[in-house]
Amino acid sequence: MTRYLLSKLFEAALAIWGVVTIVFFVSRVLGDPAVLLLPIGAVEQDLERLRAALGLDRPILEQYVISMLAMFRGDFGISFQHTRPALDVVLERMPATGLLAGTALVFGTLIGAAAGAIAALRRGTVAEFIVMTAALLGQATPVFWLGIMLILLFAVELGWLPTGGYGSLAYLILPGVTLSVFVSASIARLLRSSLLDIMREDYVRTARAKGLLPKTVFLWHIARNALIPVVTMIGIIAGELLGGSVVIETVFAWPGVGRVIMQAIQAQDFPVIQAGVALVAVIFVVVNLLVDLLYGVLDPRIRRH
The missing domain is CATH 1.10.3720.10 (MetI-like)
Structure with a gap:
């Protein structure tokens, strides 16, 4: 049973990592959030300063590594819209x-x-x-x-x-x-x-x-x-x-969570998108793990495989 649980947890971690990675790169091609956050008519210097403040001026791979390391610590960054921790924005929904x-x-x-x-x-x-x-x-x-x-x-x-x-x-x-x-x-x-x-x-x-x-x-x-x-x-x-x-x-x-993720996509709020998708992935993994364990209760023969 211990080996079974460990294998499921490893598969779960791998699935969550894959989902978050895909979302990270896909969200970066949605557009430039600095354009939405600044007033219409903002000059290029203002856009560059905001990108630097948000960490969006760094190479994409550097952003990815920094983002992944922070996520392992439970830090999804600060929401561009709400100026609060992105995970808090999602969890409160x-x-x-x-x-x-x-x-x-x-x-x-x-x-x-x-x-x-x-x-x-x-x-x-x-x-x-x-x-x-x-x-x-x-x-x-x-x-x-x-x-x-x-x-x-x-x-x-x-x-x-x-x-x-x-x-x-x-x-x-x-x-x-x-x-x-x-x-x-x-x-x-x-x-x-x-x-x-x-x-x-x-x-x-x-x-x-x-x-x-x-x-x-x-x-x-x-x-x-x-x-x-x-x-x-x-x-x-x-x-x-x-x-x-x-x-x-x-x-x-x-x-709810679905609505806040949709609003974050429209506003290109990358931290909230990643926090929301990561939370959804964790929920899916936990629910499916519980379902696998429940199989053994309904049919004891499954435990032997």
């Missing part, structure tokens, strides 16, 4: 993103799991048709369009909920529901397919032939094995949501 992601993931998983189980156990019935049609529509509908439609209906027409922002529970309902629709639709379709595949396995027929109760067969022989691909899906979705759903956070003016 995490509670909002975590609240939105957690709400969407919990409700989406519960609804999707129930819908997928109903569709599998009621195969060939009207219930399966309704569930799968709804799931297909949920996956095919663009989240930004769904979010705008919900705003028009519940905020503009009915006036029940705010159009956007961050605050009380009322502000969470519309963005949470919008994200939950996609999550539940994805999980419902995958769980239904996985359950139907497991139901056709020989060991399930053997368990039924032994006279085990249908509830026992479903819980211990079908559902437990069918959850493995679903756990993978949940892990991927959780990483995406915790990394910040840029579209939803923009539509609903939600002050």
Whole structure:
């Protein structure tokens, strides 16, 4: 187990380094942040002084080495826009993103799991048709369009909920529901397919032939094995949501990580871009590591490989 964890941690560190490196070089070709930070009409001497102050006048490889060494110490530099540590700018948005992601993931998983189980156990019935049609529509509908439609209906027409922002529970309902629709639709379709595949396995027929109760067969022989691909899906979705759903956070003016990264890209705020992407990469790696460990709980045979 120790060797397994060490290998996963090494792969995680390598992945994070690769992502941050790519972002560093790509962000440098976006443009010159000094042009955006200074007033229109600034002379070349002012631009050169600002580039020197920001360290942008050095060779690109020198900037890269300095940036990497600082990142290893947890220092992503000072935000060009906010004149504060870039990591602080990103971390202060995490509670909002975590609240939105957690709400969407919990409700989406519960609804999707129930819908997928109903569709599998009621195969060939009207219930399966309704569930799968709804799931297909949920996956095919663009989240930004769904979010705008919900705003028009519940905020503009009915006036029940705010159009956007961050605050009380009322502000969470519309963005949470919008994200939950996609999550539940994805999980419902995958769980239904996985359950139907497991139901056709020989060991399930053997368990039924032994006279085990249908509830026992479903819980211990079908559902437990069918959850493995679903756990993978949940892990991927959780990483995406915790990394910040840029579209939803923009539509609903939600002050999350995705929105602050998008604003940093528009302003060419390199330190915030790198801090945000590094944080997202760490979240993805940690979530996937937890998913790998959970495989061994669901299927003990995986531990031996």
